Amino acid sequence: MSEVEELGKKARAAASKLATMTTSAKDEALLAMADALVSGAPLIVERNKADLESGREQGISGALMDRLTLTEARIGEMAEGLREVAAMRDPVGEIVDGWRMNNGLAVEKVRVPLGVVGIIYEARPNVTVDAAGLCMKSGNAVVLRGSSNAINSNTVLVEVISEAAGKARLPRDCMQLVRSTDRDAAREMMRLHGLIDVLIPRGGAGLIRTVVENSTVPVIETGTGNCHIYVDSSADVEMAVAITVNAKTQRPGVCNAAEKLLVHGDIAGVFLPAAAKALREKGVTLKGDDAARAIVEGMEEAVEEDWYTEFLDLILAVKVVTDLDEAIAHIGKYSSGHSEAIITRDYGSGKRFTDEVDSAAVYVNASTRFTDGAQFGMGAEIGISTQKLHARGPMSLTELTSAKFVIRGEGQVRK
Amino acid sequence: MSEVEELGKKARAAASKLATMTTSAKDEALLAMADALVSGAPLIVERNKADLESGREQGISGALMDRLTLTEARIGEMAEGLREVAAMRDPVGEIVDGWRMNNGLAVEKVRVPLGVVGIIYEARPNVTVDAAGLCMKSGNAVVLRGSSNAINSNTVLVEVISEAAGKARLPRDCMQLVRSTDRDAAREMMRLHGLIDVLIPRGGAGLIRTVVENSTVPVIETGTGNCHIYVDSSADVEMAVAITVNAKTQRPGVCNAAEKLLVHGDIAGVFLPAAAKALREKGVTLKGDDAARAIVEGMEEAVEEDWYTEFLDLILAVKVVTDLDEAIAHIGKYSSGHSEAIITRDYGSGKRFTDEVDSAAVYVNASTRFTDGAQFGMGAEIGISTQKLHARGPMSLTELTSAKFVIRGEGQVRK
Numbered sequence: 001m002s003e004v005e006e007l008g009k010k011a012r013a014a015a016s017k018l019a020t021m022t023t024s025a026k027d028e029a030l031l032a033m034a035d036a037l038v039s040g041a042p043l044i045v046e047r048n049k050a051d052l053e054s055g056r057e058q059g060i061s062g063a064l065m066d067r068l069t070l071t072e073a074r075i076g077e078m079a080e081g082l083r084e085v086a087a088m089r090d091p092v093g094e095i096v097d098g099w100r101m102n103n104g105l106a107v108e109k110v111r112v113p114l115g116v117v118g119i120i121y122e123a124r125p126n127v128t129v130d131a132a133g134l135c136m137k138s139g140n141a142v143v144l145r146g147s148s149n150a151i152n153s154n155t156v157l158v159e160v161i162s163e164a165a166g167k168a169r170l171p172r173d174c175m176q177l178v179r180s181t182d183r184d185a186a187r188e189m190m191r192l193h194g195l196i197d198v199l200i201p202r203g204g205a206g207l208i209r210t211v212v213e214n215s216t217v218p219v220i221e222t223g224t225g226n227c228h229i230y231v232d233s234s235a236d237v238e239m240a241v242a243i244t245v246n247a248k249t250q251r252p253g254v255c256n257a258a259e260k261l262l263v264h265g266d267i268a269g270v271f272l273p274a275a276a277k278a279l280r281e282k283g284v285t286l287k288g289d290d291a292a293r294a295i296v297e298g299m300e301e302a303v304e305e306d307w308y309t310e311f312l313d314l315i316l317a318v319k320v321v322t323d324l325d326e327a328i329a330h331i332g333k334y335s336s337g338h339s340e341a342i343i344t345r346d347y348g349s350g351k352r353f354t355d356e357v358d359s360a361a362v363y364v365n366a367s368t369r370f371t372d373g374a375q376f377g378m379g380a381e382i383g384i385s386t387q388k389l390h391a392r393g394p395m396s397l398t399e400l401t402s403a404k405f406v407i408r409g410e411g412q413v414r415k
Numbered sequence: 416m417s418e419v420e421e422l423g424k425k426a427r428a429a430a431s432k433l434a435t436m437t438t439s440a441k442d443e444a445l446l447a448m449a450d451a452l453v454s455g456a457p458l459i460v461e462r463n464k465a466d467l468e469s470g471r472e473q474g475i476s477g478a479l480m481d482r483l484t485l486t487e488a489r490i491g492e493m494a495e496g497l498r499e500v501a502a503m504r505d506p507v508g509e510i511v512d513g514w515r516m517n518n519g520l521a522v523e524k525v526r527v528p529l530g531v532v533g534i535i536y537e538a539r540p541n542v543t544v545d546a547a548g549l550c551m552k553s554g555n556a557v558v559l560r561g562s563s564n565a566i567n568s569n570t571v572l573v574e575v576i577s578e579a580a581g582k583a584r585l586p587r588d589c590m591q592l593v594r595s596t597d598r599d600a601a602r603e604m605m606r607l608h609g610l611i612d613v614l615i616p617r618g619g620a621g622l623i624r625t626v627v628e629n630s631t632v633p634v635i636e637t638g639t640g641n642c643h644i645y646v647d648s649s650a651d652v653e654m655a656v657a658i659t660v661n662a663k664t665q666r667p668g669v670c671n672a673a674e675k676l677l678v679h680g681d682i683a684g685v686f687l688p689a690a691a692k693a694l695r696e697k698g699v700t701l702k703g704d705d706a707a708r709a710i711v712e713g714m715e716e717a718v719e720e721d722w723y724t725e726f727l728d729l730i731l732a733v734k735v736v737t738d739l740d741e742a743i744a745h746i747g748k749y750s751s752g753h754s755e756a757i758i759t760r761d762y763g764s765g766k767r768f769t770d771e772v773d774s775a776a777v778y779v780n781a782s783t784r785f786t787d788g789a790q791f792g793m794g795a796e797i798g799i800s801t802q803k804l805h806a807r808g809p810m811s812l813t814e815l816t817s818a819k820f821v822i823r824g825e826g827q828v829r830k
Contacts, residue, residue, distance in 0.1 A: 101790070114804070212631050220804075242828055356434075361822060364822070366828075371820070402804070406777050406779075408781075411781070
């Protein structure tokens with residue numbers, strides 16, 4: 001049996017036990033894991049140095065090195081994250097629906113864990129702890145497969161938290177880290193149909209495509225955000241500028257940041273110069289179609305490829321559209337289905353935009369940056385689903401569950 | 416562009432229109448489709464003969480020929496099915512949840528169609544009409560891929576109902592039949608990621624495995640039912656016999672029929688002879704483990720393979736277990752996760768069984784034959800999901816939807 005298959009089987013066995021553990025037992029384990037991270041911080045920082053060293057040798061970028069770096073403060077934040085998850089409501093056991101059939105059978109639809117959740121992720125070692133915490137609270141075992149860059153950090157993190165979970169009487173095997181960092185191990189993990197119930201890739205578009213193409217395990221696609229702001233002809237210009245600047249620049253490297261700006265032709269002459277000025281003051285590079293470039297000087301030309309691209313940087317592509325129909329059609333064609341906003345004072349435009357734009361989050365007069373589990377009040381999230389099956393938008397504890405029907409009778413048979 | 420890709424694109428375009436159609440418009444179209452089936456019945460029966468003829472030439476089995484045969488009465492039943500779907504509540508537009516954020520943003524979670532649903536199915540032409548009706552009511556376009564055996568029947572059915580839908584001002588393209596019946600067309604359909612939102616295979620275990628192995632489109636697995644009855648030591652023997660006979664024989668060829676009988680050792684000596692007598696009177700062949708065969712004479716020996724097999728026939732495999740733990744472990748190992756029942760008078764056994772058995776439907780003192788959308792009161796179903804992602808158990812209109820977040824503000828930006 002390969003390493004990956006063995007991990008899958010261990011996780012499956014642990015999942016059966018974890019599924020029926022009480023909320024108190026899970027919360028105690030989460031708090032113990034948090035304490036263990038804090039007291040284990042010096043060890044974790046020490047082991048993290050090995051990843052940083054080989055990162056330096058490989059010449060990986062400064063931004064990536066920063067994400068990879070674990071400090072006592074960052075480990076403290078991870079621990080705090082686990083305590084927050086412990087404080088969240090346990091979705092398992094919730095009776096979602098229930099009724100009595102004509103023949104007297106009592107039907108309940110009860111929330112249960114998914115079983116075994118697989119996470120394939122890049123760089124950031126904090127995903128290891130965040131994902132393990134959310135999975136454990138929702139009663140799921142987790143199989144983690146991080147990047148080779150972070151293998152020493154991920155290994156020590158899983159050692160520390162799974163030991164603490166085990167001491168707190170949870171099945172230690174409920175957290176499994178795939179230690180081989182070669183591609184074959186990841187591919188094998190994607191084929192563990194029957195052992196892993198769902199795979200959630202967290203990383204760039206390339207990783208997500210690879211998982212979708214190769215997985216027989218059901219996949220939830222997350223986190224690709226080619227988000228649009230559409231400024232309607234009736235928009236409040238000041239509000240439109242403020243929202244555009246916020247959505248683009250408040251944190252440009254994240255999936256809910258705006259990447260595209262569509263502007264109604266009737267307002268472009270007034271809005272675009274003001275927006276361009278404010279955006280450039282924040283260091284944003286603008287790319288535009290011909291109409292936008294005719295209004296704002298010094299814009300680069302936007303090419304077809306740009307309309308599909310998630311820049312994740314201080315770059316914004318701008319297009320002038322003739323009407324709402326063109327804006328909706330453009331979003332339908334190029335968007336990744338994450339978050340889109342209309343800025344308008346017109347009731348009908350707002351209604352049509354929210355009715356017809358088919359993305360996870362559709363805004364009227366607000367920044368796309370709010371698409372986030374914590375911002376929405378749903379709590380910590382394991383990712384933002386940009387697909388329609390099972391979960392859409394921020395995925396938190398409830399989205400890590402399934403349901404089963406429990407039917408109680410006194411001898412009913414079918415006629 | 417291949418036929419399949421072209422169909423996918425047409426369906427995707429039609430889905431955008433269908434998503435925002437009113438319930439009245441969809442219901443009128445469903446009723447028009449029902450009327451068109453009734454008035455088109457002579458033509459449909461005529462075209463069906465071509466399938467029956469080539470079926471006879473290929474020497475396909477009597478049961479299959481029966482499923483393939485369309486009569487005016489059967490077409491009338493399909494029409495009635497569409498009228499029932501028209502009478503069901505439209506899930507689209509339902510506000511599933513909603514709240515106000517601290518900053519005043521109003522969040523709504525609104526039910527929306529999935530988009531394009533792909534169905535790959537075997538034999539029965541009635542699936543064509545049933546699936547098209549449920550997809551249309553839930554605002555989804557549908558791409559249908561039936562078996563080559565039924566191609567003439569499926570073609571005329573889609574012609575008749577899509578013409579009626581078109582006349583009733585629905586996008587005609589919302590129902591697409593894949594006309595090539597070779598394997599490549601089906602494989603290509605499984606790779607239409609981005610054009611098809613979900614694939615639902617309906618057929619035998621082989622078909623489902625092929626779809627899971629080859630699909631990049633998300634798949635919902637349906638309808639494999641290796642269902643268990645567990646007779647606890649405290650069971651009412653008369654009730655246990657009645658439920659076992661019903662679950663096995665009331666309709667043996669369907670997915671919610673019992674395939675396995677587990678019996679507590681303490682009651683096996685009393686229960687098994689009574690059950691065997693009643694089952695054999697209904698023509699059931701019994702296979703047993705050594706302990707069962709020591710109690711009931713003339714049982715065939717059950718082999719390892721039998722415990723995994725969905726017989727779909729008047730065959731029942733019987734095993735004597737030492738306790739509830741063994742029963743739960745056996746079900747966990749061999750079940751397909753469809754429906755399982757415990758027959759017991761003991762409160763604790765019932766509670767443990769419903770808590771620990773991880774299947775779509777778990778019964779206490781009732782027949783597994785009730786796992787069905789109509790029986791549950793959920794209405795007509797497109798299949799019974801045996802997986803945990805997105806939907807579990809009977810899938811009706813609600814299970815053919817997703818949700819999106821609509822957020823309304825007055826200029827909110829993130830700090």
